[in-house]
Amino acid sequence: MSLPTPQGKQSRVIYLPARGHQVVLGTAGTGKTVMAIFRAAHLSNPATPGFGRTLLATYNRTLVTYLNYLSPAQQANLTIETFGRFGRGYLHSRSKMRQRGIADAFQRRALIQQALTEVASGYKPHTFFDRDIGWFEDELAWIDGSGILTKTDYRAVKRRGRQTALHDSLREVVWKVREQYRHARTDKGLEYDWHDLASTVLTELRSDSSERRYRHVVIDEGQDLSPQELRSLAAAADPDGSVTFFGDYAQQIYGQDMSWRSCGLTVRAVEEFKDNYRNSTQIARVAIALSEMPQLRGAITDLVEPVAPTAAGPPPTLVQCADEEREIAVTQVRAKVLGAVGKVAVLARTWDDARRACRGLPYISLNTEMGVWHERPGIYCGAYHSAKGLEFDAVILPFCGGARMPHPETVAAFGPDEAATRESKLLYVGITRARSDLLITYSGELSSLLPTTAGLFATVRA
Numbered sequence: 001m002s003l004p005t006p007q008g009k010q011s012r013v014i015y016l017p018a019r020g021h022q023v024v025l026g027t028a029g030t031g032k033t034v035m036a037i038f039r040a041a042h043l044s045n046p047a048t049p050g051f052g053r054t055l056l057a058t059y060n061r062t063l064v065t066y067l068n069y070l071s072p073a074q075q076a077n078l079t080i081e082t083f084g085r086f087g088r089g090y091l092h093s094r095s096k097m098r099q100r101g102i103a104d105a106f107q108r109r110a111l112i113q114q115a116l117t118e119v120a121s122g123y124k125p126h127t128f129f130d131r132d133i134g135w136f137e138d139e140l141a142w143i144d145g146s147g148i149l150t151k152t153d154y155r156a157v158k159r160r161g162r163q164t165a166l167h168d169s170l171r172e173v174v175w176k177v178r179e180q181y182r183h184a185r186t187d188k189g190l191e192y193d194w195h196d197l198a199s200t201v202l203t204e205l206r207s208d209s210s211e212r213r214y215r216h217v218v219i220d221e222g223q224d225l226s227p228q229e230l231r232s233l234a235a236a237a238d239p240d241g242s243v244t245f246f247g248d249y250a251q252q253i254y255g256q257d258m259s260w261r262s263c264g265l266t267v268r269a270v271e272e273f274k275d276n277y278r279n280s281t282q283i284a285r286v287a288i289a290l291s292e293m294p295q296l297r298g299a300i301t302d303l304v305e306p307v308a309p310t311a312a313g314p315p316p317t318l319v320q321c322a323d324e325e326r327e328i329a330v331t332q333v334r335a336k337v338l339g340a341v342g343k344v345a346v347l348a349r350t351w352d353d354a355r356r357a358c359r360g361l362p363y364i365s366l367n368t369e370m371g372v373w374h375e376r377p378g379i380y381c382g383a384y385h386s387a388k389g390l391e392f393d394a395v396i397l398p399f400c401g402g403a404r405m406p407h408p409e410t411v412a413a414f415g416p417d418e419a420a421t422r423e424s425k426l427l428y429v430g431i432t433r434a435r436s437d438l439l440i441t442y443s444g445e446l447s448s449l450l451p452t453t454a455g456l457f458a459t460v461r462a
């Protein structure tokens with residue numbers, strides 16, 4: 001795989017000082033991942049003054065597979081891994097991690113549900129307890145990801161990103177659920193889950209005066225790591241080394257006014273990438289129109305239409321179908337055609353829907369078990385969130401009717417406004433994965449989250 005030649009600001013970012021903290025921001029397709037790889041290769045190269053062992057960290061395993069594929073050559077000094085793997089390995093090296101000591105997502109959900117039922121039994125019936133379990137999972141993840149360790153701090157903190165503040169008495173309840181959940185989890189021999197691992201990693205690193213394994217840490221897709229994970233990574237780098245954060249801050253889920261300093265980074269200036277090298281002009285226009293819709297206004301800034309060398313492409317197509325079976329048929333016909341000559345991703349809001357759209361097709365699943373990244377033509381299938389950071393020649397997004405987008409579970413958990421913002425960010429990820437072809441299908445009403453500006457799409461009925 002040959003990486004593109006860095007242009008303009010990109011080259012500068014690779015050669016930023018090998019000491020201190022650096023932040024590089026840019027919207028989709030501006031070359032952050034590629035430059036993160038160049039930067040990590042540079043810092044781990046013995047020819048670089050101040051070189052040293054370098055960790056290139058990101059948030060999911062599919063992305064690690066992709067980064068490994070893109071990396072010019074396996075270098076002895078370079079480790080590419082997820083935050084979770086780094087954290088688990090570090091705690092293991094400090095005798096703070098036993099085999100199978102981390103609750104997986106299913107165990108976590110079941111234990112939170114059980115804790116919620118137990119706590120609710122001590123109160124009079126209240127609609128708060130009827131909230132979707134996803135809301136409680138998300139709130140606990142936010143508490144741990146933010147590094148909130150006491151009830152007092154939780155009650156005092158302003159919950160960013162949430163449109164309606166949670167009443168103090170309800171925070172009391174959430175805290176009880178959290179404590180109950182953690183007791184039940186510990187009773188099962190599960191010391192951690194993937195959300196609270198970072199707090200122990202950070203505490204351990206702060207008291208660990210031994211030499212750091214990594215002189216440099218480079219973080220890709222940093223907006224998807226929690227503040228506590230970022231603090232841990234900053235603490236994991238040698239004080240004489242460097243930390244370089246690449247991310248799309250505009251899409252950060254932990255709130256936009258989270259300061260770098262509070263994430264453990266001391267940053268003097270922020271580098272920004274503005275040129276989109278991935279999407280055709282037509283696809284970028286759809287993404288821009290989406291970012292300007294009320295539910296995302298202000299959340300995604302400075303998105304720009306691509307500059308050369310990206311060519312113009314065919315108009316994105318919006319297909320109105322009689323029903324979902326018809327959507328599947330259209331998706332499959334187009335996936336076969338596009339997948340014969342390039343990489344096509346069929347992405348849906350949930351894994352179930354993605355698999356349903358691809359049933360019977362020969363496809364490669366974008367799941368975290370994907371051990372090898374393929375650059376050959378074919379059909380790739382996954383949920384929107386599994387495609388973060390990746391790119392394809394063509395993207396098909398089935399099931400974009402109003403009944404499925406926003407996802408009803410998200411609406412139930414967070415209410416219509418917050419759900420619209422969250423779900424639009426996922427749509428934004430899906431749309432911006434496409435280099436040249438984009439096809440969206442729906443049945444019933446079109447999702448209100450999608451832009452309908454005249455001329456954005458070629459519209460077809462099937």
Ligand SMILES: Nc1ncnc2c1ncn2[C@@H]1O[C@H](COP(=O)(O)OP(=O)(O)OP(=O)(O)O)[C@@H](O)[C@H]1O
Pocket residue numbers: 003004005006007010026027028029030031032033034035248276277278309388389390391432
């Ligand atoms: N200077 C360049 N010249 C040509 N192509 C480039 C250049 N920089 C990046 N690209 C290409 O643009 C595409 C997007 O790059 P990359 O995946 O690094 O972007 P990103 O900012 O990480 O995007 P996202 O945040 O959406 O995942 C890739 O195909 C990459 O090879």
